[in-house]
Each structure stands twice: as C-alpha cells, then as structure tokens.
Amino acid sequence: MTGRLPRGAGRHWTDLQRPGHLVPPPVSTAAIAGLPEPARRWLGRAVPPGTPAWAVAELSMRGEIRLGGSWCTFSARQIIAPGIGFVWAARTRVLGLPVAGYDRYGPGGGELRWRLLGLVPVLSAAGPDITRSAAGRLAGEAVTVPPACLGAAWSEGPSPDTAVMSWVLDGEREDALVRVDPEGRIQGLSMQRWGDPDGTGYGRHPFGVSLSGETDVAGVRVATVLRAGWAWGTDRQAEGEFFRARIDDVRFR
Incomplete structure (x- = not known):
C-alpha cells in the first residue's frame, strides 16, 4: 500500500x-x-478474546473534506499505530485542480505537506503546535484499531455509556471521551484537542468524531463511517464539521 505515496511520506x-x-x-x-x-x-x-492484538492498521477511505467554504471529494490511505504515529496520504481537487499530500505524526513530530499539480506547495507546516494537534488526532483515531486500544489507559466516564481513553504523546496526556451504545458498538468520541480552528491562536478546543457502520476484519469489528469536526457538542458543531469518510478497506499488521 506504499506505492505512489507523496514524497516524504514513504519512509x-x-x-x-x-x-x-x-x-x-x-x-x-x-x-x-x-x-x-x-x-x-x-x-x-x-x-473478542483470542483475536490477535494487532497494533497497526492500514486503511483505505473515500469521502469529503471541507476546504475553505467548499466540500471536496477525496481518496486517502492511512497507516496508524496508536501511541506511536500515523501517515494520512490523500488526493483531492480544489477548483478542478489536483492537490495531493499528507499529514503525519511520529517520533520526529507532526508535519503537513500538500502540493498542487504535484509541484506547487500549497500547505507546508511543522513545529510544536502542529505536533500537538497531530498527537490529539492520533489519540482520537486510535479507535480505528480496536485491539491497540487495549494499550491505552482507561478510566470511568461521566455517564454510564462513556469511558475515557488516555494516551501520553510527546509528554502530553491526550484524553478522548468514548461513547458506546448498549450493544457495544462505538458511537463516537469527543476531546479537547490542540488546534487553531478559528484562526485566533492555538489552544485546546472541543473536537469530536461520530462513528457508525461496521465491518468485520480478521475477527475485529471496526466502525467504517466517520464524521469529524471542531466545536463538537456545541451549537457550532455543524459549522465546525470538516471531514466525512467511509473506510473501504482495513488491513491489520
């Protein structure tokens, strides 16, 4: 699944x-x-007990991402190792022109690299704020690799259908409040994620993901429909939503 990855993401x-x-x-x-x-x-x-405790997943997905005020279709591949790092490599079109690149997080920190027509940089960013935001993303997206979530620290949530999943990344604890339905299907999560969604400066802001659908991969049940955004759980949730995706393929490693 590493063929034709954007430059810089393959390693x-x-x-x-x-x-x-x-x-x-x-x-x-x-x-x-x-x-x-x-x-x-x-x-x-x-x-279920007896299932291999997979620590890494490779995902293929399609969906829509909001760039500026417009929703753009995308296709993407991701590798995610909860507690360690991820690479999300995607392709989309903006004003009819192809844009490709990646977001990533790992021991070297967080990074965004996106190019128009494969040549013209349209977004390049790194540094402490990008790293902290990417760490929050990794903590939340850990739910796409359910076996790896057994390696998180868990504590009681504020209601009978919630629990708090915690990861320590780059010395910062990232908490995600996970919601589960009575049958045991994960419904979503919310967290205070580091970011600058309003362009007013970095800080902790409400962020969340809704999860639905389900597929069985090697005995593991994985949610396949994701919607995510800032201002989750507030009256600005619809305005803050920027990501809608369906996972088409999952491979555990």
Missing part, C-alpha cells in the same frame, strides 16, 4: 509497518476484564 509509512512483521499474541480475557464497563462492552465485542 515514515515503512517505519510504522515494522512492528507488524509477526502475528501478535491473542487478546486475553483478563486484558478486557479490567476496563471500565463501557470500554469492556465495546472492546469485548470488537476484539
């Missing part, structure tokens, strides 16, 4: 593949039993 993609050369040991009943009840309800259904 990081390969690095993230390395933990997955061997089939990992199976998930144990004990690993799930100690979780808060909503997390146990979700992961007990999504990752």
Whole structure:
C-alpha cells in the first residue's frame, strides 16, 4: 500500500509497518476484564478474546473534506499505530485542480505537506503546535484499531455509556471521551484537542468524531463511517464539521 505515496511520506509509512512483521499474541480475557464497563462492552465485542492484538492498521477511505467554504471529494490511505504515529496520504481537487499530500505524526513530530499539480506547495507546516494537534488526532483515531486500544489507559466516564481513553504523546496526556451504545458498538468520541480552528491562536478546543457502520476484519469489528469536526457538542458543531469518510478497506499488521 506504499506505492505512489507523496514524497516524504514513504519512509515514515515503512517505519510504522515494522512492528507488524509477526502475528501478535491473542487478546486475553483478563486484558478486557479490567476496563471500565463501557470500554469492556465495546472492546469485548470488537476484539473478542483470542483475536490477535494487532497494533497497526492500514486503511483505505473515500469521502469529503471541507476546504475553505467548499466540500471536496477525496481518496486517502492511512497507516496508524496508536501511541506511536500515523501517515494520512490523500488526493483531492480544489477548483478542478489536483492537490495531493499528507499529514503525519511520529517520533520526529507532526508535519503537513500538500502540493498542487504535484509541484506547487500549497500547505507546508511543522513545529510544536502542529505536533500537538497531530498527537490529539492520533489519540482520537486510535479507535480505528480496536485491539491497540487495549494499550491505552482507561478510566470511568461521566455517564454510564462513556469511558475515557488516555494516551501520553510527546509528554502530553491526550484524553478522548468514548461513547458506546448498549450493544457495544462505538458511537463516537469527543476531546479537547490542540488546534487553531478559528484562526485566533492555538489552544485546546472541543473536537469530536461520530462513528457508525461496521465491518468485520480478521475477527475485529471496526466502525467504517466517520464524521469529524471542531466545536463538537456545541451549537457550532455543524459549522465546525470538516471531514466525512467511509473506510473501504482495513488491513491489520
């Protein structure tokens, strides 16, 4: 899945593949039993005991992303290793012209690199703020790799159907409040993610993802429909939504 990746993303993609050369040991009943009840309800259904404890996933997806005031269709591939890093490489069109690039996060920090026509830089960014925002993204998107979420720190949520999933990334704790339905399907998550959604300066802002649909991959149940945005849970949620996607393919490593 690394063919034709944007320049600069291929090496990081390969690095993230390395933990997955061997089939990992199976998930144990004990690993799930100690979780808060909503997390146990979700992961007990999504990752039944005996399922390999996959730590990395490669995803293919299609959807729409809002750029400026317009929704643009995109196709993308992603590799994600919760607690470690991700590369999200995508292609879209802006005003009819092709734009391709990637977002990534890993030991070297966070980075955005996007080019028009494969030549003209349209967005290049790195540094502490980009890294912190990307770390929050990784913490939230960990739910696309349910077995890896057993490696997070878990605590009770404020309501019977919620639990808090926590990761420490670059020395900062990132908390995501996960919502689970009575049958054990994950419905979404919300968090205070580092970013600058209003162009007024970086800080922690409400961010969230709704999750629906489901597919079974190697015994793991994965949500396949995602909608995400800033101002989640506020009266500006519709305005803040900027991402809609359907996962077409999942491969665990």
